[in-house]
Amino acid sequence: xxxxxxxxxxxxxxxxxxxxxxxxxxxxxxxxxxxxxxxxxxxxxxxxxxxxxxxxxxxxxxxxxxxxxxxxxxxxxxxxxxxxxxxxxxxxxxxxxxxxxxxxxxxxxxxxxxxxxxxxxxxxxxxxxxxxxxxxxxxxxxxxxxxxxxxxxxxxxxxxxxxxxxxxxxxxxxxxxxxxxxxxxxxxxxxxxxxxxxxxxxxxxxxxxxxxxxxxxxxxxxxxxxxxxxxxxxxxxxxxxxxxxxxxxxxxxxxxxxxxxxxxxxxxxxxxxxxxxxxxxxxxxxxxxxxxxxxxxxxxxxxxxxxxxxxxxxxxxxxxxxxxxxxxxxxxxxxxxxxxxxxxxxxxxxxxxxxxxxxxxxxxxxxxxxxxxxx
Numbered sequence: 001x002x003x004x005x006x007x008x009x010x011x012x013x014x015x016x017x018x019x020x021x022x023x024x025x026x027x028x029x030x031x032x033x034x035x036x037x038x039x040x041x042x043x044x045x046x047x048x049x050x051x052x053x054x055x056x057x058x059x060x061x062x063x064x065x066x067x068x069x070x071x072x073x074x075x076x077x078x079x080x081x082x083x084x085x086x087x088x089x090x091x092x093x094x095x096x097x098x099x100x101x102x103x104x105x106x107x108x109x110x111x112x113x114x115x116x117x118x119x120x121x122x123x124x125x126x127x128x129x130x131x132x133x134x135x136x137x138x139x140x141x142x143x144x145x146x147x148x149x150x151x152x153x154x155x156x157x158x159x160x161x162x163x164x165x166x167x168x169x170x171x172x173x174x175x176x177x178x179x180x181x182x183x184x185x186x187x188x189x190x191x192x193x194x195x196x197x198x199x200x201x202x203x204x205x206x207x208x209x210x211x212x213x214x215x216x217x218x219x220x221x222x223x224x225x226x227x228x229x230x231x232x233x234x235x236x237x238x239x240x241x242x243x244x245x246x247x248x249x250x251x252x253x254x255x256x257x258x259x260x261x262x263x264x265x266x267x268x269x270x271x272x273x274x275x276x277x278x279x280x281x282x283x284x285x286x287x288x289x290x291x292x293x294x295x296x297x298x299x300x301x302x303x304x305x306x307x308x309x310x311x312x313x314x315x316x317x318x319x320x321x322x323x324x325x326x327x328x329x330x331x332x333x334x335x336x337x338x339x340x341x342x343x344x345x346x347x348x349x350x351x352x353x354x355x356x357x358x359x360x361x362x363x364x365x366x367x368x369x370x371x372x373x374x375x
Contacts, residue, residue: 025361027066027333027342029308029353030191036215036222037259037356043220046263047256051250055255064258065234068265073199076234078227079214081251081259085241086211086227087129089248092240093209094156094184095133095234103239106247107134113155117146117183121167122160123186133247139345140216143169143177150306159207161189162307175206184208184233190225191307193217194273203229209237220264221257254339257288280311281353283362288311290366294373296321302351313352313362314341315369322373326350332372333365340365 030037068077080086096102103114116130120139127137140146157178178185187207192198202210211227215222242247284301292299302314319325326344333340343351354362
């Protein structure tokens with residue numbers, strides 16, 4: 001885990017206000033729509049240094065990947081244009097296996113295995129990152145259906161890490177069937193650190209390729225990610241993205257972002273995650289104290305399963321008793337100055353992530369929530 005470390009922008013830095021855009025209080029966590037995370041000084045310094053000279057991008061990509069693989073004790077790694085980019089280049093690697101002729105013909109998949117199997121319960125909303133290559137997604141629900149779906153056209157098996165509890169085929173069985181049929185497995189674990197051990201444990205348990213977001217817990221550049229796993233498939237992934245042509249040309253990772261991602265990972269591996277967890281617990285406890293006294297409102301600490309596995313503030317209430325719906329509270333928070341963004345989770349239920357808050361922002365949110373609830 002890594003808590004937002006950067007300080008708010010000084011008032012004299014008007015990069016947003018001159019554009020008429022208001023900074024917000026982030027009560028949603030490391031979400032893309034709010035900019036992911038705040039990069040700490042080590043990352044910003046590395047990116048600033050990287051911006052001051054030219055290098056040969058393919059050389060930097062491969063050597064940065066080798067350094068990351070060594071840090072994590074795994075066979076291969078590369079910096080991608082976020083976790084979504086990692087899905088695409090992993091799919092290309094499994095379709096083409098390094099064959100440049102096949103790579104250049106995509107999204108025409110003539111003459112190549114092009115089916116990607118996933119569980120219906122693992123539908124992620126990111127299937128377009130697979131199908132833009134020309135691949136076809138095949139959905140299954142049971143192990144018998146999976147066995148039946150595997151054939152000469154099967155190129156990859158996709159697993160969404162955070163949805164394992166929802167699927168009928170658990171990871172051990174998924175991997176067993178994949179290995180038996182010699183099908184590469186991809187695991188989308190985008191938001192699934194902390195704990196930091198997941199960066200290597202998912203690879204070591206047998207998944208051939210694993211993707212993580214770089215701009216979430218690791219506090220790296222928002223447009224960077226990691227693809228980790230089998231070296232031959234990592235090697236086949238490099239040609240699938242910029243600066244090379246073809247299907248992945250738009251998936252560009254700048255030299256500053258590659259270096260920034262390395263610096264962010266190095267920091268993340270050394271960080272005192274236990275101390276950071278205590279800080280988040282303290283923030284949540286203060287919010288519980290500040291909001292919990294409101295009649296008809298129940299407050300507690302909430303820790304999501306797998307993804308974003310950190311202390312959150314949970315608020316539940318009887319909408320008829322309090323006289324406010326979840327949507328009404330969300331709207332009032334967003335009309336605040338500064339606007340406050342939280343996680344609505346249905347009628348009378350709201351989650352606030354304190355992870356990416358800075359300074360006293362959690363107290364500001366608690367005070368505003370209490371004011372709204374008291375009417």
